Amino acid sequence: MTKEHKRKIYLEEKPRLEAKNQMLSHFSFARETEQIQTIHALGRVSASPIIAGRSVPHYHASAMDGIAVFAEDTFTAHEKNPLRLDADTFSYVNTGNQIPSSYNAVIMIENVEELSDGSVEIIAPATPWQHIRPIGEDITEEEMLFTQGHTFRPVDIGVLLASGILQVEVVRKPRVAIIPTGLELIQPSEEAVTGKLIEFNGTVFSSYVTQWGGEPLLSVIVTDELEQIKAAILKGTNEADIVVINGGSSAGSKDFTFAAIEELGEVFTHGVACRPGHPVVLGKVNDKIVVGVPGYPVSAYLSFEWFVQPMICAYLGIPEPVRPKIKAKLGRRVVSKMGIEDHVRVNVYKIKDDFIAIPLTRSAGITMSLARADALMIIPPAFIGFEAGEEVELQLLRPLNEISSALAFNGSHDMTLDIVSSLWKKQHVTQMVSTHTGSMAGILAIKKNEAHVAGIHLLDPETGEYNLSYVKRIAANDGLVLQPFLKRSQGWILPKGNPLNIRSIGDIVSTNADYVNRQKGAGTRILLDQLLQKSGVDSTSVKGYHREFFSHLGVAAEVRDSETAVGMGIYSVSKIFDLDFVPVADESYDLLMRREFYESVTGQALMQLLRSDELRNEVEKLGGYEVVADSEPIYI
Numbered sequence: 001m002t003k004e005h006k007r008k009i010y011l012e013e014k015p016r017l018e019a020k021n022q023m024l025s026h027f028s029f030a031r032e033t034e035q036i037q038t039i040h041a042l043g044r045v046s047a048s049p050i051i052a053g054r055s056v057p058h059y060h061a062s063a064m065d066g067i068a069v070f071a072e073d074t075f076t077a078h079e080k081n082p083l084r085l086d087a088d089t090f091s092y093v094n095t096g097n098q099i100p101s102s103y104n105a106v107i108m109i110e111n112v113e114e115l116s117d118g119s120v121e122i123i124a125p126a127t128p129w130q131h132i133r134p135i136g137e138d139i140t141e142e143e144m145l146f147t148q149g150h151t152f153r154p155v156d157i158g159v160l161l162a163s164g165i166l167q168v169e170v171v172r173k174p175r176v177a178i179i180p181t182g183l184e185l186i187q188p189s190e191e192a193v194t195g196k197l198i199e200f201n202g203t204v205f206s207s208y209v210t211q212w213g214g215e216p217l218l219s220v221i222v223t224d225e226l227e228q229i230k231a232a233i234l235k236g237t238n239e240a241d242i243v244v245i246n247g248g249s250s251a252g253s254k255d256f257t258f259a260a261i262e263e264l265g266e267v268f269t270h271g272v273a274c275r276p277g278h279p280v281v282l283g284k285v286n287d288k289i290v291v292g293v294p295g296y297p298v299s300a301y302l303s304f305e306w307f308v309q310p311m312i313c314a315y316l317g318i319p320e321p322v323r324p325k326i327k328a329k330l331g332r333r334v335v336s337k338m339g340i341e342d343h344v345r346v347n348v349y350k351i352k353d354d355f356i357a358i359p360l361t362r363s364a365g366i367t368m369s370l371a372r373a374d375a376l377m378i379i380p381p382a383f384i385g386f387e388a389g390e391e392v393e394l395q396l397l398r399p400l401n402e403i404s405s406a407l408a409f410n411g412s413h414d415m416t417l418d419i420v421s422s423l424w425k426k427q428h429v430t431q432m433v434s435t436h437t438g439s440m441a442g443i444l445a446i447k448k449n450e451a452h453v454a455g456i457h458l459l460d461p462e463t464g465e466y467n468l469s470y471v472k473r474i475a476a477n478d479g480l481v482l483q484p485f486l487k488r489s490q491g492w493i494l495p496k497g498n499p500l501n502i503r504s505i506g507d508i509v510s511t512n513a514d515y516v517n518r519q520k521g522a523g524t525r526i527l528l529d530q531l532l533q534k535s536g537v538d539s540t541s542v543k544g545y546h547r548e549f550f551s552h553l554g555v556a557a558e559v560r561d562s563e564t565a566v567g568m569g570i571y572s573v574s575k576i577f578d579l580d581f582v583p584v585a586d587e588s589y590d591l592l593m594r595r596e597f598y599e600s601v602t603g604q605a606l607m608q609l610l611r612s613d614e615l616r617n618e619v620e621k622l623g624g625y626e627v628v629a630d631s632e633p634i635y636i
Contacts, residue, residue, distance in 0.1 A: 012269070012270065012271050013271055013272070013273040013339065013340075014269050014271065014272050014273060015272070015273050015341070015381070016272050016273065016274050016306060016341055019268070019269040019272050019280070019282060019307075020306060020307060020310060022268050022269065022282075023268060023269070023282045023289060023291075023307060023310075023311075024310060024311070024314060026268065026284050026289065027289050027311050027314060028287060029174075029241055029314075029315055031047075031171060031172075031315060031317070032171075032172040033047035033048075033169050033170065033171055033172060034169070034170060034172050035167050035168070035169055035170075036167065036168060036170055037166065037167055038157060038160045038161055038165055038166055038167060038168055039157065039161075041152040041156075041157055041160070041168050041170065042152055042153070042154060042157060043151065043152065043213065044151070044152055044168075044170040044171070044173075044213075045149060045150065045151050045152075045170055045171045045213065045316045045317065045318055046146055046147070046148050046149065046150045046152070046168060046169070046170060046171075047148060047169040047170050047171045048148050048169050049144050049146070049147050049148055050144070050145045050146040050150075050160065050165060050168060051142060051143070051144055051145065052139050052140065052141055052142060052143045052144075052145055052163040052164070052165070053141065053163055053164030053165055054139075054141050054163055054164040055135050055136035055139060055140050055141045055163075056136070056137075056138040056139040056162045056163055057133050057134075057135060057136075057137065057138065058135060058141075059098045059099075059135060060098065060099040060132055060133070060134055060135060061096055061097065061098060061099065061132070061133045062093040062094065062095055062096065062097045062098075062099055062106050062131065062132060062133075063095065063106065063131045063132060063133050064095060064106055064108045064109070064131040065093070065094050065095055065108070065109045066092075066093060066106045066107050066108045066109040066110075066111075066112065066131065067085075067090040067091065067092055067093065067106065067107050067109070067112055067120065068090060068091045068092075068093045068099050068100055068103035068105070068106050069085065069089070069090045069103055069105050069106070069107060069126055070089070070102065070103055070104060070105070071104050071105040071125070071126045071127055071128040071129075071130070072128075073085070073089060074105070074107075074122060074125045074126045075125045076125070077122045077123055077124055077125045078123060078124070078125075079123040079124070082113070082121040082122065082123050083121065083122050083123075083125075084115075084119055084120070084121050085119060085120050085121070085122065086118075086119050087118040087119055090103075090120065091103065093106060099132055104128050104129055104132070105126035105127065105128060105129060105130050105131070105132065106126075106130065106131035106132055107122055107126050107130075107131070108131065111123075111124065138162070139159065139162065139163045141163075145159055145160070145163060145165075148317065149316075149317040149318055151213075151318060152168075152170075171315070171316050171317065173213060173214050173215040174213075174214045174215065174241045174242060174311070174312050174315040174316065175214070175215045175216075175217055175239065175240040175241050175242070176205075176209045176214050176215070176216055176217065176240055176241070176242045176243075176244060176308065176312070177217045177219065177235075177236030177237075177239055177240035177242070177243045177244065178202050178205045178206060178209070178216055178217065178218045178219060178244050178246065179219045179222055179229075179232045179233070179236060179243070179244065179245045179246065180199050180201060180202040180218075180219065180221050180222065180246045180247065181221070181222045181223070181224060181229060181232075181245060181246060181247040181248050181257075182197075182199070182221065182223075182224060182247045182248070182295065183223045183224050184196055184197050185197055185198075185199040185221045185247075186198060186199065186221075187199060187221070188200060188203075199221055200297075201246050201295070201297060201300050201301075202218045202219075202246060203218070204297075204300075204301060205218075205244060205246065205300075205304055205308075206218050208301075208304060208305070208308075208309070209308070209312070212308075212309050212312045212313070213312060213316050213318075214242075214312045214315075217236075217239055217240050219232060219235075219236070224247075224248060224255075224256065225256070226256045226259060226260060229245065229248065229256050229257065229260040230260045230263065230264055232245075233245065233260055233261065233264055233285055233290060234264065234285070234286070236288075236290075237285050237286040237287075237288040237290070238286075240288070241288065241311075241315060242288065242289055242291070242308060242311050242312070243285070243288055243289070243290040243291070244290075244291045244292075244293060244304065244308060245257050245260075245281075245290065245291070245292045245293070246293055246295060246300060247294070247295035248292065248295070249270075249279045249280060249281045249292035249293060249294050249295075255279075257281050257292035258270050258281050258292065261281060261283035261284075261285060261290050261292065262283070264285040264286075265283055265284050265285035265286065265290070266283055266284050266285075267281060267282070267283040268282045268283055268284070269281065269282040269283075270282075272303075273339060273340050273341055273381060274302075274303075274306075274340065274341045274342075274343065275336075275337070275340050275341075275342050275343070275362075275364075276294075276296065276298050276299035276302060276343065276362075276364035277293075277294065277298075277299045277300075277302045277303035277306065277343070277364075278294070278299070279294050279299075280292065280293060280294070280303045280306075280307065282307065289311060291303075291304075291307050291308060293307075294364070296364035296365045297364075297365060297366075297367040297370070298345075298363075298364045298365070298366065298367065298369060298370050299364040301370060302343055309321075323376075323395040323396055323397070324395075324396045324400060325393055325394060325395055325396065326348075326355055326375075326393075326394055326396060326400065327355065327391050327392070327393060327394075328346075328348055328354075328355035328356060328357040328375075328391070328392055328394050329354050329355065329356055329357065329389060329390070329391060329392075329450075330357050330359075330377075330386050330387070330388055330389065330390050330391075330392050331356050331357060331358040331359075331388060331445070331450050332358065332359055332388050333385065333386070333387050333388045334359050334377070334379070334385045334386050335384065335385040336379040336383060336384055336385045337384070338381070338382070338383075338384050339381050340381055341378065341379070341380060341381050342378070342379035343376050343377075343378055343379075344359050344360075344362060344376065344377040344378075344379065345359070345360040345361075345362070345369045345370055345372075345373035345375075345376060345377075346358060346359050346360060346373060346374065346375050346376070346377050346394065347360060347372065347373065347374050347433050347435055348374040348375050348394060348396075348403050349374075349403060349406045349407075349408035349433050349451075349452075350403065350404045350405075350406070351408065351449055351450060351451070351452065352449070354449075355394075355403070356408070356450045356451070357375065357377060357392060357394060358410075358435045358437075358450075359377070360372065360373055373397055374396070374397055374398045374403050374406075374433070375394035375395055375396050375397055375398070375403075376394065376395045376397065377392050377393070377394050377395075378393075378395065402430075402431060405430040405431070406430060406431040406432065406433045407424060407430065407431070407432040407433070407452055407453070407602065407606070408433050408435075408450075408451045408452045408453070409421075409432055409433065409434045409435070409451065409452065409453050409454070409455070410434075410435050410437055410441070410442045410445040410446070410450070410451035410453070410454045410455075411436075411437060411438065411439055411441065411442020411443070411445070411451075411453075411454035411455040411456050411592070412436070412438055412439045412442060412454075412455045412456055412457055412522060412523050412524075412589070413434075413436040413455075413522075413550065413551040413552055413553075414455055414486070414488070414552070414570070414589055415552065415553075415570065415572045415573060415576075415622055416486065416619045416622070416625065417432075417434050417455070419615060419618045419619055420432065420609065420610070420615065421434065423609055423612075423614065423615060423618075424606070424609060427605075427609065428605065435451070436550050436551050437521070438518070438519055438520070438521035438522035438523070438525070439454075439455070439456040439457055439458045439467075439470075439521065439522060439523035439526070440458070440470075440474075440521035440522075440526075441521050442454030442455060442456050442592065443456060443470060443471060443474050443475055443592060444474065444475075446475065446478075446480060446592050446593060446594060447474065447475040447478055447480075449594065452593060452597050452602075452603075453591050453592070453593045453597075453606070454591070454592045454593070455485075455589060455590070455591055455592075456470070456471075456523060456589070456590055456591075456592055457488075457490075457523035457524075457587045457588060457589045457590070458470045458523050458526060459523075459526070459527055459530065459585070459587065461530050461533075461534070466587060466588035466590065467482060467588060467590045467592075468482060468634065468636075471592060471636055472636060475636070476636065477636075478594075478636070479594060479595045479596065479636075480592060480593065480594055480595060480635075480636040481592070481593055481594070481595050481598040481633045481634065481635055481636070482590055482591070482592050482633065482634040482636060483590060483591045483592075483593070483598070483607070483610075483631075483633045483634075484588065484590050484628040484631035484634075485589055485590050485591045485610060485627070485628060486588070486589040486590075486619070486625055486626065486627060486628060487586060487587070487588060487589075487625070487626040487628060488570050488571070488572075488586070488587060488589055488624055488625050488626075489570065489571040489581075489583050489585075489586055489587075489624040489625075490524065490527065490568065490569070490570055490571075490583075490584055490585045490586070490587050491568065491569075491571065491581050491582050491583040491584040491585070492566055492567075492568060492581065492582040492584060493516075493555060493556055493559050493566065493567045493568065493569045493573065493574045493579055493580075493581060494559065494566055494574075494579060494580040494581065494582065495559060495560070495562065495563045495564075495565065495579060495580065496578060496579060496580060497580065498580045498582070499563050499564075500513055500563075500564065500566070502566050502582065503582055504535075505531050505532060505535045505537050506535060506537070508542060508566055509537055509541045509542060511564075512543055512564075513543065513564055513565065513566045514543055514544045514562060514564050514565045514566070515542045515543055515544040515545055515547075515565075515566055515567065516544060516547065516549060516555045516558045516559055516565055516566065516567030517542075517544065517545055517546070517547055517548055517549065517567070517568075518548065518549060518550070518555065518567075518568070518569075519548040519549070519550055520548070522550075523587075524552075524568050524569060527568065527584070527585065527587075528568055531584070549567075552569040552570050552572075552573040553573055553576075555567035555568070555569045555573070556569060556573040556574060556576065556577040556579060557577065559577075559579055560577050560578075560579060568584065570624060571583070571623055571624025572622040572623055572624050572625065575622070575623045575624070576622075588628075591610075595635065598633065610627075610629070611629045611630075615627065616629060
């Protein structure tokens with residue numbers, strides 16, 4: 001193995017801001033400008049001050065429909081002594097008309113009495129220059145309209161055109177070369193086969209560059225070979241102002257980004273003290289900054305923002321955007337590592353006067369965790385995390401009004417929640433945020449007033465009753481309402497054809513099937529544990545018992561990919577994935593909420609939706625469901 005092909009460990013755990021500032025200190029560029037038509041200037045940045053070419057208005061213009069008069073001729077008008085004006089002492093004008101030079105006021109047509117002989121009467125005097133827009137009232141010729149570094153908005157384009165500016169000098173968009181790397185990558189248009197992954201990061205990067213005001217140059221996929229990566233970097237430095245390599249920035253045997261940049265130029269940073277986004281490479285080749293970002297999507301997108309956006313802003317001469325911040329109460333404990341800046345994705349919603357933050361998965365490969373996130377919680381390097389209930393600061397990823405109006409749904413996952421969410425958005429134009437934490441966690445969220453509604457399905461083996469006994473035991477006398485919602489079929493989800501012929505817990509153990517479990521506290525997990533206890537089977541006998549999934553969909557997707565797998569879930573997901581299903585129990589899936597919310601306008605609107613024919617029809621199409629529409633709420 002030659003020297004350049006040896007695995008390279010991280011050089012350092014450099015603080016993110018230090019790495020960024022060092023990179024910017026090396027970012028040298030000759031800012032170029034171009035002339036474009038004003039009608040195409042939206043979002044572009046002015047390269048020099050913009051001076052008005054003409055006044056607006058450029059003549060004395062009537063601000064009203066009426067008559068133009070000489071104000072001094074009207075001073076004697078009074079409601080008790082109407083003044084008659086002959087036709088040769090006034091002139092009719094419409095809004096925007098030029099005022100004849102002999103007049104200096106306009107009387108609104110509503111205040112004019114027109115007589116049959118062409119004359120008019122008025123009952124109030126005019127004041128000089130009333131209802132007249134003088135030359136330059138809006139814009140004065142030679143006035144500076146905008147400084148350099150101004151990003152043009154729609155209203156600005158109107159100002160430019162009105163003042164005679166048909167072309168503007170703008171900063172040329174900085175070009176960003178984007179190089180996706182990886183032998184396992186294929187284009188989105190190609191068939192996804194085992195061992196091949198769709199390359200979508202490059203398109204996401206391109207979208208970010210466009211949004212930030214740059215011009216993306218997306219390369220074809222480059223394989224994990226040092227010489228090819230070096231050739232792609234050199235091509236990028238010839239064509240672009242900034243070069244980005246996606247993938248190969250870590251310390252694996254096929255990670256060549258560091259070596260390629262080092263051989264061609266200089267590396268400033270290899271590894272920043274952040275999670276996610278740790279394995280970043282920052283360097284310079286041919287006087288162009290080269291950024292190596294990780295392959296995992298969340299790591300890639302965050303590090304792309306940290307290091308590429310500042311350079312685009314610097315080139316354009318505009319400030320880096322700052323996200324709005326709010327304070328929120330943390331719904332669950334979050335642990336971090338000392339010395340690391342941790343960026344945690346969270347859902348946020350408002351319960352009464354408090355914002356509640358619920359952490360999402362922290363895996364760097366879960367793209368949907370960032371797509372679904374409402375905000376980022378940044379844990380500074382000096383902290384090892386935050387406890388549940390602590391106040392934390394959040395950087396918003398969505399508008400505050402969307403977050404403030406969202407309906408917060410916690411507890412157990414169910415397929416019908418997607419239907420409820422869609423219909424709720426359709427009817428009320430607000431979001432429903434669902435957090436799949438399991439039935440037990442859902443009860444606790446309602447008890448602590450950290451959600452509006454929780455879905456639960458917990459069977460009490462002693463009474464054979466669903467949900468009520470658990471709620472009474474955990475949150476009695478807390479002013480809650482339990483609303484019956486669904487009856488659904490729960491059972492074994494199996495590969496097509498049930499190749500292991502599984503019918504019971506005993507079959508799962510005897511066939512050594514790979515069990516796909518739900519997380520602790522989920523109603524499905526509790527039902528499984530009850531079946532194990534009833535059958536006298538120890539959980540250690542179930543292969544895969546400790547491997548947890550957070551939704552019925554996740555269980556079904558895992559089962560579909562293995563002929564030896566089995567999981568427990570609802571019938572509807574087995575139908576969606578075309579899997580076999582062996583019923584185990586018909587269970588009640590009910591909704592828990594605080595009475596205050598239930599009786600509120602929003603709560604009653606939700607109840608109306610849940611009882612609607614539209615919802616019932618959509619839910620029953622899934623199969624394995626019965627909507628309990630006419631049941632009375634249970635007050636606890």
